[in-house]
Amino acid sequence: MKFYLGTDRANWLWNGQLNNIPLFVSHRTLRRYKNFQPATTNWSLDSGGFTELSLHGEWTIRPSEYIAAIRRYQNEIGMLDWASPQDWMCEPVMLKRTGKNIDMHQWLTINNFLELRWQAPDLPIIPALQGWERDDYLRHVDYYMKAGIDLTTEPLVGLGSVCRRQATWEAAEITQALQPLKLHAYGAKRDAIGLYGELLTSCDSMAWSYTGRYSPDPNCPKRACAHCLHFALDWREKALNPERPTLWGTSNAH
Secondary structure, eight states: OEEEEEESOGGGGGOGGGTTOOEEEEHHHHTTOSOOOOOSSOEEEEOOHHHHHHHHSSOOSOHHHHHHHHHHHHHHTOOEEEEOOOOOOOOHHHHHHHTOOHHHHHHHHHHHHHHHHHHOTTSOBOOEEOOSSHHHHHHHHHHHHHTTOOGGGSSOEEEOSOGGGTTSHHHHHHHHHTTTSOEEETTOOHHHHHHHGGGOSEEEEOHHHHHHHHSOOTTSSSSOOTTOHHHHHHHHHHHHSOOSEETTEEOOOO
């Protein structure tokens, strides 16, 4: 499983200390920067959908604008593995915010992916699955097929709307039900990686930042470690080497 360390610091992309440590960075972070440097490690792009929908109840960034941004990041930063689509999350709080239902969010997610792929077939934009219960996700797979997209042939498929319950059996069952899709779990928690990480192709997490804010390293001179590189790397090491039983047996292979 490939693990992407989440960060809201664009300069980590060209920090030599992070060579060979994949990063996950949001479009909302990068769009604030006027100048970039060439990346020294691979990374992938988060579209920032949860924040976008939370703030506005809809996408205010046009697909053409997002595509232009991805091209800029690809050309000026480089080493981009893939980019997320402008998907629509399906958490109950998000449905309340948008005033739409799960089916509508799923089709809006598909329509956006089709638009992005049509406008920019050369860019590594992945499809994403959204839902709430297991059958929602399976239905979304069928919807993609009806739209002409066979997710079993995709090199990677994003798995959304599970980050706040990733350390649960429910999330594990959803992940298992979606096999053999090559899944990337958005916003994975440390326990989720240990529980069913072997079913994932990749995942990302910025959970270290929250931990660092409220439980900082006592040896750090700062009062909080929400943006500390050393804290992030230590959290990553512990997340990838859990000494606990997994859903499928005891393993430290992650």
